[in-house]
Amino acid sequence: MLTFTLRRLLLAIPILLVISLVIFLLVDLAPGSPMSEIPLTVPPDVRQKMIEALGADQPVFVRYLLWLKQFFWVEPMTLVDGWFGTDFTAGEQRILSWQSRSPVFTIIGQRIPQTLTVVGTAYLVGVLIAVPIGIYSAYRQYSFFDQAGTLFAMIGFSVPTFFSGTLFIIIFAVWLGWFPTKYDTTLEVTDWATFWEQVRQMALPVMTLGLANAAAISRYMRSSMLDNMAMDYVRTARAKGMSERVVVLRHVLRNSLIPVGTVIALGIPSIFGGAIITENLFGVNGIGAALIGAIHANDIPMVQTLAFIFAVLIVLFNLIADIIYGLLDPRIRYD
């Protein structure tokens, strides 16, 4: 297992390099220019000057190599400088966003906490709701509970978040006035009152995202449970006189969690990726909102860096999912 993990980690390096190049070319090739948000009243020659000042007129490979250097050398060293007060990076340019001229990593640093609290909580809430629903729905297949759960799940993923989010705003903020609709990122949790404030402002985005997450995961859980309920080993276990509790929770659940574990693990990078629509709707300044904003503004350094970090996470969590397989199912061997 250890050698497998190490080998995969080493293999990941060239793969990530290739991915970074593909992303760079793709983002670069996409039509659009960093000037698209500038009003039409700014004449073409001024626009050209602005593009030159950004360095956006350089050939694509020059920019790619510069980005590689900035990403793998300048940025880590800036971190080191920040920790130990050294100055490895004196005079070196960090990765700057074209849209805001701020260092990309500063922006990411500002945004990661919001994304993790809001989207992470929503994911956790989704999983915590989905797994019991899935288990019980499968155990009592075609019962009233199962039918209701199916309906809930279907509605959950057939309505897009732009719809459910707006609906929640109208019900809970406009009509009932319970929760705020704009997320206040300057709020610092220092005591119970601010904590309560934080909970209130997280309520709507977490509900919107949690619903979508729970819907999908509960379907996978139910179907996986159903498959295993019909297995011979379940019959054997029952025949041996084991209690239903032990049969369902010990035997069936453990085997059913293999595919569901994949689904859950594969979903985790998307937490870091944020939730584009939901974050935008509620003004949560997370990574998702940053990514879509950067894509719209054609902010290539920002898009490239975010997409690459995202790629790293995906590769990492795929590896974790594989390791989970191995741990949960001793029959799978990787060597």
Add this chain to the structure above:
Amino acid sequence: MKFKTALLGAAAAFVLAPAAYAERGTDGEVKLTFPQAVSIMNPYLSGGTKDIYASSMVLEPLAGLTPDGVLVPKLVTEIPTKENGGISEDMTSITWKLLPDLKWSDGTPVTADDAVFTWQYCTDPAGGCSQATKYEGITSVEAVDPATIKVTFSGPKANPYTAFVSALAPVLQKKQFEACLGAAAPTCTDPNNMPVGTGPFMVTGFTVNDTVSMAANPNYRDPAKPAFATAVIKGGGDAEGSARVVMETGEFDYAWNTQIPPETQASMAAAGKGQFVVAFGTLVERIEMNTTDPSPDLPEGERATAKHPHPILSDIKVRTALSKAIDRSILVEVGYGAGGKPTCNVIPGPADWASDNDGCLTQDMEGAKALLDEAGWTDTDGDGIRDKDGKPLNILYQTTVNPIRQDFQALVKDWWTELGVNVELKAIDPGVFFGGDPGSPDTFQKFYADVEMYANNSESPDPESYLGQYQCKNAPSPETQWQGENINRFCTPEYDALYATLATTTDIAARQEIAKKLNDMVTKDSMIVIPLVHRGTLSAHSNALGGVQINAWDSELWNVADWFRVK
């Protein structure tokens, strides 16, 4: 901290309770929301309206504009004119006098050197300054003495109020930006995000593309203002969400750019928490005609260039017929409600500059049909589509993705179909459409369609630079990497000649006459542009916020120092 300030503010209010007018910082916090978040607080590096408006609360120009488009002094004692000697007789220089005892928010004095530095900052070729046109034609900016700024032009300047006027061209602090000249401009993250200014507020916290936190500037020149102790601008979401938090949930006091359908406006206003305000500048939603042939059968490099005139739209009768078939009042009713008016002009205001051309306001379907018949476009094969020489009257009509524009497309398509024209619609992502990437076929400059719809405006009441767009030399073509503002490729020597006289005419009434003629030349005389709707910018403010005076000629937040809490 915030609580403490509020407490102090409240205590101060209590002590001074009998005073009729507000003291600085007594009204707590004012909360603004923008549908697009603020990226940077330095307007010279952005150009996006959101950034310019936000920075106008902190940075100030020498003079601003009122909602009527009249100049108003901000950092100077008076507006320089020929009469008061501020403008030289030959119109080649203008001299501004700074107010005495003016201080930056950090307490240091404002001097003429700061203005000189600002000019150097924006004109540095490596800096990529987005407002460079404001400083065009200037040979020098001098500090005659610490309180006197003299701007010298290369020749007589008809409109000398461009540099240091309006929120687009504020004065920067030399001390703060000294190290940020030229190529270093983008790397100065802290000054760019938290500039020191003279405005009523100063930045206390900035998160990129999200929130700007501000506090009252302790050194603001009017000791009684601003009434608010702190201000916050939260960005992101959409126009509807922004309108909702002001009009329905009351979480915010002011929302900029809340362009939503008239029905929704009405229902939100009914909630009684706030009101919509609209300012009419020169923004005109229009259909532009392509005078060149965009056919995909032409080789790249010749497609949509002056080499091949448009097979259908080169005929003014066809262009006129297309305009006549449109009922502009229905477009306004569907798309903008109180936020729009039908118009036939590319310069719809201010009143002194606008032509009286209103011939297009009534729809004339029969007249349009007659014109097409006259032009030789008749339905010979009975399929409902007019044709000529065996070629059907097909038109590709493109615009950006935007619900109102898609409604307009649907309506206009209906009218043109009634006329016997076969219309194909196309909607393009605004980032691509306005992005100007020469590699993309979908930019508005490339104009690979027969007609296209978008909105454009003049950024100042004097439309000289705006009208300059329609000169021959500004036509986009492969030679110019498809850059240029004359997207119709409209080209007549008369227009160019008249425009040349505008640039040299200094008498204001004569300028207005020329501007009206130029306006008519691209609209009713040639029908190259079909103006549809004169659009206002719609914003919303809560009933608890007083002093709002919406402004189309300067930043909407131009008088934020006068805002107060209605109690």
Add this chain to the structure above:
Amino acid sequence: MTDTSAAPKPSSPLRDVWAQFRSHKGAMFGLITLSVLIIAVLIGPYLWVPEKLSVAQAIKLKNQGPSLRFPLGTDQLGRDMLARMLLAGRISLAVGLVAMGIAIVFGTLIGVLAGYFRRLDGPLMRLTDMFLALPLVPLLLVMVMLFRDRIAGIIGPEMGAFTLIVFAIGITSWMATARIVRGEVLTLKEREYVLAARSIGARPNRIILRHILPNVISPVMVAATLGVAEAIITESVLSFLGLGFPPDFPTWGRLLYDGLQYMQVYPERVVWPGVAISLTVLSVNYIGDGLRDALDPRIRGR
């Protein structure tokens, strides 16, 4: 999938499957609903032809509630919502089903190959990683820029848009299926019956077709249900970005999106497309449920 020629007797596997499927109430409900929807959108536009109104007349009738004249009301331009829903359904159903089909077939293929053949596992899974990592919007923008005009030149703007959208959605949504199927196959191929089949010398393609594929059907079915909904929604996002159909082509996703800004004033405008999408998803899901039960020999005949 099932070998019918081997058993031409009354109890052919196919017939068994159908019998089992028919006894599944939910599945029959799903099948009937989906068929009704498909038939409605196919022939509906010919049966329900909205009145020809001029723009001025139509505008006077805007934002009407349901009535005999307009069974589902009218929109902000006075267009008949029923007619638009029917037309929209054609495109949405076609996009949803075809794109889901592409994603499922492709995802299952990659998943089975990667899970069964250890040699292919590495490369295929890294390819999957790459597709997961690619930012979707720029990818779509590039695809549209490169191919739209070319495809439109060959098969016309509407068919061109359809092909491109279906392909774009398919190519960007197979990864989850592939990962899940691979996970299942990894466990399945260590099962005794697969080992037994291998030990008697069965060729891989036979093992995969007969022993592995029938057993991965249930996660695939779940992915398929999710896929239909996702494809319909993704199409609306694409239209929203200007990458979808020409703006005068309604789809359910777009009607939902357009209705959003009128949700408070005229809630029915979002209800119709919302219900249509949910019904489609629900019925595909029940059909999937029924198919899973019917294909599982342990349940069948019980």
